């Protein structure tokens with residue numbers, strides 16, 4: 099009997115691919131050298147890191163591996179890109195543009211620039227599908243703008259942004275363009291060269307690599323002020339002994355994608371569409387958030403009017419999914435992403451994020467679809483909450 103909950107939270111994190119684990123294991127056991135050491139152990143570790151850097155460069159469309167800096171994940175990559183990029187450009191201006199729907203790691207990095215370094219931050223709004231209009235970015239630019247950060251794909255509603263069009267606007271003006279590609283890189287959608295970005299953040303655990311490792315793509319010639327110094331690793335941009343097993347895991351997870359060793363997005367999209375149709379058929383007033391077509395294949399953000407998503411998930415232990423609320427603080431504040439696309443506070447609290455991934459099966463979709471529909475029906479007449487301002 100399958101007693102584990104159906105895992106529909108692949109946008110939160112993904113299970114480690116067995117091939118990634120096998121590639122990492124020697125570096126957790128016998129190959130423990132420090133890559134900076136000038137002996138056989140060190141050289142083995144250094145070689146593994148060079149291989150991983152090439153694999154990551156290939157995944158993100160870098161010209162060469164020197165454009166890759168390993169970090170502890172996308173949070174750190176976002177901070178290095180935004181704070182490090184803006185600080186290096188300080189002589190040219192003190193204005194940064196971002197959007198209303200960024201991950202909190204981006205919003206916090208921008209806030210840090212405002213609070214501690216006197217930068218002005220503009221947050222560009224989005225339309226009801228969660229799309230940033232390149233013309234709005236153009237209108238927000240000032241002669242003082244040194245950096246623009248627009249996420250590639252949203253973690254709650256999956257909407258993909260027109261990064262290449264935004265790059266075309268910024269290029270002649272001379273500011274840096276950063277994109278948080280934590281959610282899109284695992285689909286092989288990040289081609290930094292083609293998109294025309296200067297900086298891009300990724301995270302291994304979003305595509306079946308280990309947690310606590312990611313990378314920042316830094317276009318050759320881009321100036322960044324390091325946020326930590328010490329041993330001068332990562333060409334002085336990120337001091338600290340690299341986490342060799344995790345770096346190897348990130349490289350291997352990237353390589354599985356670029357070499358076509360994992361199924362493409364079509365299967366995930368088909369499963370997502372089936373779950374969407376199934377739920378919309380049994381819950382007629384359910385509405386789908388995000389762009390109807392330009393969104394991540396595995397994302398399904400559903401607003402179920404009259405439902406408190408947190409309570410629904412509490413009553414559904416057999417389905418592992420997320421709400422649209424920022425529950426990390428435990429205060430159930432409605433998500434800033436959902437309110438930015440125009441949902442009311444109660445609609446935002448009625449929103450479930452189901453995210454399908456490589457390990458999702460047909461049976462998972464059937465089981466989760468039936469369980470969610472049943473739980474919504476049971477809860478339905480209940481809780482129409484009054485709108486709070």
Ligand SMILES: Cc1ncc(COP(=O)(O)O)c(C=O)c1O
Nearest residue numbers: 171172173201253278280281301
């Ligand atoms: C869009 C986005 N940016 C950044 C992050 C943070 O990534 P990490 O867990 O690697 O720090 C996440 C993960 O939740 C994300 O979805």
